[in-house]
Amino acid sequence: MKIKKNDIVLIITGKDKGKTGTVEKVFVKEKRLIISGKNIYKKNAKISRKYPKGGIIDLPMPINISNVSLICQACNKKTKVIADRKDKKVQRICHKCQESLDKKIENK
DSSP, rough: OOOOEEEEEEESSSSSTEEEEEEEEEEEEEEEETTTSSSEEEEEOOOOSSSSSSEEEEEEOOGGGEEEEOOOOTTTTEEEEEEETTTTTEEETTTOOBBBSSSOOOOO
């Protein structure tokens, strides 16, 4: 899977089209991910131990990985990922600027 936790992604289809967010959780087998603050749905909950007040609850729902595009932190553009194998490790590289997507970029 080319998208990992804490990556910045752009939603390209759906009700949140054009919005960006960071990935909170990735479900590899289902090929879905949860983006913080996006794809929120309402749920009516009865009073229970889990929801002591009950009422309407906002739930972040998973979105299919094909509906998002990765944003490079170096060039701030949506990009495709190139997998480069060096020293028996796979490193993700931006297709546009050839920078590594795995290293943390500071001063932004």
